[in-house]
Amino acid sequence: MEMQYLQGFGNYLQSEAEPNVLIPGHNSPQKVPLGLYAEQISGTAFAMPRVNNLHSWVYRILPSVMHGDFKNFSHPKLLGTPFDGMTPPTQMRWGPPPYPKKPTHFVGGLMTMAGNGRIDLHCGGALHLYAINQSMQDEFFYNADGDFLIVPQEGDLIFKTEFGILEVVPGEIIVIPRGIKYQVILKQENARGYICENFGAPFRLPDLGIIGANGLANPRDFQIPVANYEQRKGNFTLIGKFQGHLWSAPIDHSPLNIVAWHGNYTPYKYNLNLFNTIASVSFDHIDPSIFTVLTSPSTTLGVANIDFVIFPSRWIVADNTFRPPYFHRNIMSEYMGLITGKYDAKEEGFVPGGSSLHNSMTAHGPDAEAYEKAVNQSLQPEYYAGTLAFMFESCYVWRVTQQALTAKFREADYLDCWKGLRWNFKYTHRE
Numbered sequence: 001m002e003m004q005y006l007q008g009f010g011n012y013l014q015s016e017a018e019p020n021v022l023i024p025g026h027n028s029p030q031k032v033p034l035g036l037y038a039e040q041i042s043g044t045a046f047a048m049p050r051v052n053n054l055h056s057w058v059y060r061i062l063p064s065v066m067h068g069d070f071k072n073f074s075h076p077k078l079l080g081t082p083f084d085g086m087t088p089p090t091q092m093r094w095g096p097p098p099y100p101k102k103p104t105h106f107v108g109g110l111m112t113m114a115g116n117g118r119i120d121l122h123c124g125g126a127l128h129l130y131a132i133n134q135s136m137q138d139e140f141f142y143n144a145d146g147d148f149l150i151v152p153q154e155g156d157l158i159f160k161t162e163f164g165i166l167e168v169v170p171g172e173i174i175v176i177p178r179g180i181k182y183q184v185i186l187k188q189e190n191a192r193g194y195i196c197e198n199f200g201a202p203f204r205l206p207d208l209g210i211i212g213a214n215g216l217a218n219p220r221d222f223q224i225p226v227a228n229y230e231q232r233k234g235n236f237t238l239i240g241k242f243q244g245h246l247w248s249a250p251i252d253h254s255p256l257n258i259v260a261w262h263g264n265y266t267p268y269k270y271n272l273n274l275f276n277t278i279a280s281v282s283f284d285h286i287d288p289s290i291f292t293v294l295t296s297p298s299t300t301l302g303v304a305n306i307d308f309v310i311f312p313s314r315w316i317v318a319d320n321t322f323r324p325p326y327f328h329r330n331i332m333s334e335y336m337g338l339i340t341g342k343y344d345a346k347e348e349g350f351v352p353g354g355s356s357l358h359n360s361m362t363a364h365g366p367d368a369e370a371y372e373k374a375v376n377q378s379l380q381p382e383y384y385a386g387t388l389a390f391m392f393e394s395c396y397v398w399r400v401t402q403q404a405l406t407a408k409f410r411e412a413d414y415l416d417c418w419k420g421l422r423w424n425f426k427y428t429h430r431e
């Protein structure tokens, strides 16, 4: 059974795959039952205020120090900071990435689209796509650089993690916090999706202010795994991502060997269909911050290092209102993806698996077709069904990578979608 996850609210949970491993009151007993080793994993500084303090105690067959020397290996498509390439202010859009022809597992199938900030200063993030056709079997992965917020778009996945197993399907997300080891197993032939790697403060639920105690993503709908250990021995590889590079070390046992744990630093998943959408019931739009699922705050109050925002199926009822997302330019930088269905500012052209990038102060908005439809439609309450788009929004400019700029699946003609917007105004002489 999966349990609820209450990140950022001071709740500490526990799970045992074997009975009586956890000893009340003692995190690090002189002898752990069953000959296990105690280890603490801290996701925040020790002295972080309690409300945001993330840490877990784990009781495992062998401690995590038991592996060989790390050796660097290259992964030409996975990039880290500094993201310092020339980024044009042009609006950009990509189709879905192609699936690989050669056997490719989750780590091998990563491709970095953009990034910002600094890994070593714990600021900013990176945006990756994954397109894979192979499960991880003898490889185990962890990322010391940041959390992975993974948004599957096609293909169900099984995440075997140190804390237990989580299955994720398109429409759900999973967050694997910094440092946690795992494998990704395919349930179908192929899988692809989006990843936001967060170098900054861990994702948390946004505060609700005068919305009150309920709404948006509710804490009770976040799920975490239960303890589930392996006793596998063999010639395995531990892959670490550290300072933007990949490292491999031999390991002679599965590191998924935690028999019991307690704490609040674990992987978690969330079904985006459970997001309680809030919007205007009179006229006009509320700012899209109301669609925030998770936020990684920066050090400036109200400014996000990264926000994860979704545009799900919802009633659209605003009266005398231009209903699609309006034309705008803003300080934040927006990378969008489409999980399923259509996006109401661009009903054609922006396809599931595709993505778009509108950086700071780059103008964007509905395409000509969506504009014409919106200004002429009769405004009845409308259920916008079967859609799920999302955005990774940062206060730092997303510096696009050279491989994303020149990718075959980039749409060279994206700007044409606004070409049909007509000059309707007719000059009127006024004295």
Ligand code: FE2
Pocket (backbone or CB within 6 Å): 328, 334, 358, 364
């Ligand atoms: Fe926008």
